[in-house]
Amino acid sequence: xxxxxxxxxxxxxxRTTRRAVVAAAxxxxxxxxxxxxxxxxxxxxxxxxxxTVVNAAGxxxxxxxxxxxxxxxxxxxxxxxxxxxxxxxxxxxxxxxAAVAAWVxxxxxxxxxAAPLAAVIEAAADVDPDVAALRDRAxxxxxxxxxxxxxxxxxxxxxxxxxxxxxxxxTLNDGTSYRRLVxxxxxxxxxxxxxxxxxxxxxxxxxxxxx
Numbered sequence: 001x002x003x004x005x006x007x008x009x010x011x012x013x014x015r016t017t018r019r020a021v022v023a024a025a026x027x028x029x030x031x032x033x034x035x036x037x038x039x040x041x042x043x044x045x046x047x048x049x050x051x052t053v054v055n056a057a058g059x060x061x062x063x064x065x066x067x068x069x070x071x072x073x074x075x076x077x078x079x080x081x082x083x084x085x086x087x088x089x090x091x092x093x094x095x096x097x098a099a100v101a102a103w104v105x106x107x108x109x110x111x112x113x114a115a116p117l118a119a120v121i122e123a124a125a126d127v128d129p130d131v132a133a134l135r136d137r138a139x140x141x142x143x144x145x146x147x148x149x150x151x152x153x154x155x156x157x158x159x160x161x162x163x164x165x166x167x168x169x170x171t172l173n174d175g176t177s178y179r180r181l182v183x184x185x186x187x188x189x190x191x192x193x194x195x196x197x198x199x200x201x202x203x204x205x206x207x208x209x210x211x
Contacts, residue, residue, distance in 0.1 A: 025037065064134060071113050090152065150163075
């Protein structure tokens with residue numbers, strides 16, 4: 001068996017194990033909370049040893065970080081969000097209202113996946129500095145994404161102020177409205193998406209400098 005083949009096979013097995021471990025951890029974080037989830041319980045759920053969990057992903061903060069990253073993009077492929085098809089669809093839009101709708105489609109898709117784990121991170125961040133650092137990183141990345149979208153929107157519509165639009169996009173995509181309307185109030189996801197398109201167009205396409 002060629003050495004390259006053996007190496008590729010070993011790497012794929014390692015990745016498969018890590019994927020199973022991270023998925024088990026994510027499910028337990030959502031079901032039991034961050035504090036109650038242990039490396040042993042994750043190992044049992046994934047059908048591996050505790051050492052395998054540590055080797056595959058690290059300690060509990062690293063598990064939560066990996067679970068968050070996988071949840072945001074929907075898989076464990078080493079492809080950043082900026083290079084994903086959803087972003088390409090936004091950038092392909094040639095008019096601002098269509099770009100907003102495409103952006104909302106991406107936002108809702110992420111919120112559906114990420115809302116349960118986001119609630120775990122928010123709850124644990126106040127008592128665990130590692131989780132607080134993860135929350136801060138997530139906020140920084142979310143703001144960077146909002147700024148990139150606002151710049152694209154301003155390029156399509158010269159009347160849009162990118163700084164104000166970025167702040168508004170950052171506010172609209174934080175998941176709070178999703179948790180309140182879909183999770184707590186029981187709105188269908190499609191109804192929520194349609195509302196968010198209207199709200200985003202109204203806010204972003206009329207944005208002007210706030211000072």
